[in-house]
Amino acid sequence: MWDGMINGMLTGITTTLIPLNIAMVLFGCFMGSLIGMLPGLGPITAVALMIPVTYGLDPTTGMVLLAGVYYGAIFGGSTASILINAPGEAATVATALDGYPLARQGYPGKALAVAAYSSFSGGTISVIFLMVFAPMLASISTSFQSADYFALMILGLTAVSAFSGRGSVLKALMMVVLGLMLATVGTDQTSGVQRFTFGSLELLDGIEFLLLAMATFALTEALSIVLTRDESSDSFKPKAIGFKSLAVSKKEFKLIAPTIARSSLLGFFIGVLPGAGATLGSFMAYGMERNLAPPEEQKKFGKGSLRGLAAPETGNNAASSGSFVPLLCLGIPGSGTTAVMLGALIAYGIDPGPRMFTDSPEVFWGVIMSMYLGNIFLLILNLPLIPYFARLLAIPKNFMVPMILFFSLMGVYLVTFNDFDILMMVLFCVAAMALRLMNFPMAPLLLGFILGGLMEDNLRRALMIYNDSISFMWERPLTLGINITTIFILFFPIVRSFMRSKKEDGKKEVAV
Amino acid sequence: MAREKIGALLLLLFSLAYGLLATRIPLSFIAQDETFTARTMPYGLAAAGLIISLLILVLPTGDPDGKKTLKEVTLGMDWRKAIFLVGAMVAYGLIMKWLGFLIASVLFLIAGFYILGERRIKGMLLASIPLVIVLWYIMSKLLGVYIAPGEIFYQLGIL
Numbered sequence: 001m002w003d004g005m006i007n008g009m010l011t012g013i014t015t016t017l018i019p020l021n022i023a024m025v026l027f028g029c030f031m032g033s034l035i036g037m038l039p040g041l042g043p044i045t046a047v048a049l050m051i052p053v054t055y056g057l058d059p060t061t062g063m064v065l066l067a068g069v070y071y072g073a074i075f076g077g078s079t080a081s082i083l084i085n086a087p088g089e090a091a092t093v094a095t096a097l098d099g100y101p102l103a104r105q106g107y108p109g110k111a112l113a114v115a116a117y118s119s120f121s122g123g124t125i126s127v128i129f130l131m132v133f134a135p136m137l138a139s140i141s142t143s144f145q146s147a148d149y150f151a152l153m154i155l156g157l158t159a160v161s162a163f164s165g166r167g168s169v170l171k172a173l174m175m176v177v178l179g180l181m182l183a184t185v186g187t188d189q190t191s192g193v194q195r196f197t198f199g200s201l202e203l204l205d206g207i208e209f210l211l212l213a214m215a216t217f218a219l220t221e222a223l224s225i226v227l228t229r230d231e232s233s234d235s236f237k238p239k240a241i242g243f244k245s246l247a248v249s250k251k252e253f254k255l256i257a258p259t260i261a262r263s264s265l266l267g268f269f270i271g272v273l274p275g276a277g278a279t280l281g282s283f284m285a286y287g288m289e290r291n292l293a294p295p296e297e298q299k300k301f302g303k304g305s306l307r308g309l310a311a312p313e314t315g316n317n318a319a320s321s322g323s324f325v326p327l328l329c330l331g332i333p334g335s336g337t338t339a340v341m342l343g344a345l346i347a348y349g350i351d352p353g354p355r356m357f358t359d360s361p362e363v364f365w366g367v368i369m370s371m372y373l374g375n376i377f378l379l380i381l382n383l384p385l386i387p388y389f390a391r392l393l394a395i396p397k398n399f400m401v402p403m404i405l406f407f408s409l410m411g412v413y414l415v416t417f418n419d420f421d422i423l424m425m426v427l428f429c430v431a432a433m434a435l436r437l438m439n440f441p442m443a444p445l446l447l448g449f450i451l452g453g454l455m456e457d458n459l460r461r462a463l464m465i466y467n468d469s470i471s472f473m474w475e476r477p478l479t480l481g482i483n484i485t486t487i488f489i490l491f492f493p494i495v496r497s498f499m500r501s502k503k504e505d506g507k508k509e510v511a512v
Numbered sequence: 513m514a515r516e517k518i519g520a521l522l523l524l525l526f527s528l529a530y531g532l533l534a535t536r537i538p539l540s541f542i543a544q545d546e547t548f549t550a551r552t553m554p555y556g557l558a559a560a561g562l563i564i565s566l567l568i569l570v571l572p573t574g575d576p577d578g579k580k581t582l583k584e585v586t587l588g589m590d591w592r593k594a595i596f597l598v599g600a601m602v603a604y605g606l607i608m609k610w611l612g613f614l615i616a617s618v619l620f621l622i623a624g625f626y627i628l629g630e631r632r633i634k635g636m637l638l639a640s641i642p643l644v645i646v647l648w649y650i651m652s653k654l655l656g657v658y659i660a661p662g663e664i665f666y667q668l669g670i671l
Contacts, residue, residue: 056655167574171516174523174564181530181557188550195537195550196530219601226597226628227589399639402624405601406617406643413608414651417660422605426598437585438519439578456553468547 005135012365015060016373024057024065025370029377032072033385037079037392038400041221042091043278043320043337044443046073048213051344052411059348060363064370066341067324071123071371073337074278074320075378078115078313079386083108084393091278091319094286094312101304109246109386114306115313116383117248118260122314123375125264126271126321131368133272138329138357138364146461147472149331149353151482153455155489156332159273160444162489163280169490171440176448182207183452190460202420209343211412211421212449215428216442217336218408222401223433246383256310259289263314270315271322277335281319282312321371328364329354333450336443343450515585516578520568527561534558596627612662617644 015021028050035046050069054062077092082099095115102111144152161172185196186206197203263285270281289311290301301308326332331352333339345352350360357364382389412421432442466472474480534554543549573579604620611619621640630636651657665671 167576167578170564170568170571171519171575171578174520174561174568177557177561177564178523178526181527181554181561184554184557191540191543191550193538193540193543193550195554196533223594223597227591227594229588229590396630398625398628398630399635401597401628402621403639403643405597405624406621409601409604409620410617410647413613414657414659419605419608422608423602426601426605429601430598434522435519437582438515438522439575439580440516440519440523459553460548463548 004139005131008135008361008365009131009369011361012369015362015366016064016369021061021064021366021370022373024061025068025373026377026381028065028068029072029374029381032069032074033076033079033378033382033389034072034392035069036073036076037389038076038395038404041073041218041404042077043070043073044213044340044446045218045221046070046076047337047340047344048210048218049407049411051210051213051340051347052415054344055347055415059345059350059360060366062344062348063341063363063367066344067367067370068374068377070337070341071119071317071320071374072378072382074316075116075119075382076389078119078316079112079389080393082111082115082309083390091282091316092312093279094282095309095316097286097302097312098305098308101302102306102309105304107304110248110252111309112386113246113248113383114252114256114309116379116386117253118256118263118310118313119317120375120379121260122264122267122317123321123371123378125261126268126318127368127371127375129265129268130321130324130371134325134329134364134368135357137325138354141330141354142358144330144354144478145476146458146465147476147479148482150455150458150462151473151479151486152330152332153451153458155482155486156326157444157448157451158486158490160447162492163273163277168439168441172444175435175440175442175444179445179448179450180452180455182212182445183449184456189453189457202418202424207424207449208412208416208421209340209347209450210415211425212428213340213343213446214408214412215425216432216446218411219405219425219429220432220436220442222404222408223429224436225397225401227433246386252306256306259307259310260314262288262292263311264318267315267318268322271319271335272325277323277337278316278319281322282316285311285315285318324367324371327352328356328367331356331454333447336446339443339447339450343446346450513581514573514579515582516573516575517569518582520565524562524565524569527558527565530554530561531558593627597624600624600627610663612665613659614644614648615662617647 016025031050032043032046035041035049036043046069047066050066054065057065074091077087078095078099081087081092081096082103085096085100087093087096099111099115102108157176161169161176183206185203187194187204194204266285266288267281270284271277286308289307290298293301293307297305297307323333323335323338327338327342331342333342342352350356350363409422409425412425413419436442462472463470466475472479473483531554534551537551537554539549539551600620600623603623604616607619608616618640621644622636625636625639648659652659661671
């Protein structure tokens with residue numbers, strides 16, 4: 001195993017250390033930080049916006065760039081959370097809890113520097129775990145058959161729904177189904193039959209995943225800024241941050257070091273879970289740190305605690321790296337952002353899953369090794385550039401929103417050169433906006449859409465192997481194991497809420 | 513009515529329409545005897561969509577955010593600007609073929625800036641024209657991607 005890992009690392013190093021890939025990591029981190037910093041825009045939007053740029057590149061370079069954009073965007077989102085209390089996405093909400101109060105107390109530079117060091121440490125530590133666990137899982141998963149894949153995709157989609165929050169499981173499941181429905185539009189690959197095309201030539205190839213990703217995230221998020229009259233950036237004064245204010249003392253480092261170690265470990269393993277992702281990673285790390293802190297320190301949480309800032313920052317970066325494990329080893333995305341990256345992999349002509357480990361080791365190891373480089377770049381590039389990056393937050397939304405809309409529409413148009421796609425994007429954007437207003441989450445829709453085609457193919461193959469019987473769901477021990485896990489994940493929140501309500505009823509009876 | 517119930521109702525209708533349309537997916541003579549056809553997955557999804565949306569409708573709302581009504585959530589929202597921006601995007605899609613990438617994009621950006629309240633003409637021109645030209649130059653000159661000029665140039669005999 002270790003020989004394979006060392007060989008893989010060497011492949012990764014030789015792949016990453018070519019000038020083009022180094023430049024792409026740098027460019028990815030830079031663009032990710034830039035886009036992620038804009039209020040309202042998260043990593044999904046950042047990655048989706050950058051995909052058109054990667055279409056002219058080879059798959060490894062493309063994925064290296066997208067990975068850079070991903071963690072760059074997470075870092076950029078933290079900057080917006082700390083400076084103007086406007087988290088670009090859920091994963092950086094916990095960062096704002098202590099980061100923003102610190103900035104308000106006159107330490108925006110310190111808060112940004114702690115966030116940068118924590119992100120760097122969380123990212124680097126979790127990449128070491130990724131290097132060890134990803135090949136192990138990939139080598140086990142080479143024995144997977146179509147039946148296991150089908151079960152695994154159901155597990156991934158169920159997990160995304162189950163982790164979507166209290167009272168949102170059914171809504172997330174509904175969005176998964178809607179995504180799967182959209183994936184059936186176009187020509188059926190096996191029979192050549194047209195489905196839901198309404199006689200339109202433009203729909204024969206189905207819906208372009210980039211189009212859906214841009215419409216449901218980039219366009220919708222830009223319109224949300226207008227709709228909700230988001231003025232978060234208007235009061236920001238970019239001159240408030242100087243280089244000297246970025247200093248962190250030795251004592252402060254000592255205080256956050258154990259927090260970083262704990263949060264890295266927790267964040268990585270949460271990220272590995274399909275569907276959990278950076279949001280859960282950051283909140284769990286914050287919660288754990290608050291519980292572990294001595295009473296005096298606990299009081300500071302929410303009021304500008306350095307530990308309260310370091311924990312979610314480390315947790316979300318570690319979970320981001322962790323979410324690459326199911327993506328690279330099983331072809332199952334762990335989060336909305338990795339779902340978009342899976343779509344990009346499929347568009348590059350790479351078959352995601354365990355075969356990627358053996359068929360395209362340069363992509364597999366190239367992405368992993370590029371993360372080291374990306375984390376270093378993020379630290380040495382972003383830290384000195386923070387004062388300048390922060391000026392972006394002062395761009396008036398009058399200019400920012402139309403530009404986001406323009407880049408989103410162009411991102412799709414310059415790939416397909418079809419003006420029908422612009423109209424279709426607007427249609428999906430309006431529908432997504434309506435669904436968001438009705439409190440339906442969008443990430444599960446994207447996940448369902450991307451996995452839809454693969455799921456149908458694997459189910460069809462499994463049925464053929466088992467003579468049109470669904471007995472494969474319980475006859476194969478591995479498939480059965482995955483299915484039991486799915487059932488557990490699906491019913492765990494229901495059982496938990498039932499137990500909670502029973503407990504509350506019991507308390508009420510005692511009170512009476 | 514809670515906003516997530518309205519969403520569930522709409523998705524129930526969507527699933528119903530999807531299921532009905534799935535019955536119209538053409539099948540070859542041979543495919544009709546097969547267990548897994550082009551209709552199988554859509555039928556399964558329609559059934560799943562119907563069941564889940566019905567469950568959301570029938571079961572009590574667990575998410576405190578979902579309990580709010582649409583009126584409560586949309587109160588004070590800037591619908592006018594958002595609708596104008598959607599209109600600008602539609603217009604952009606419609607004029608792209610006729611005016612070409614450069615002119616259509618500049619017009620779209622200026623319209624967007626104007627809708628959001630920008631009135632400084634110099635600022636709008638400086639923010640849109642260089643951006644579009646740089647993007648066009650990168651795509652067509654550096655990357656060699658052919659971006660077709662607008663139909664209008666052929667109609668007017670300029671090209």
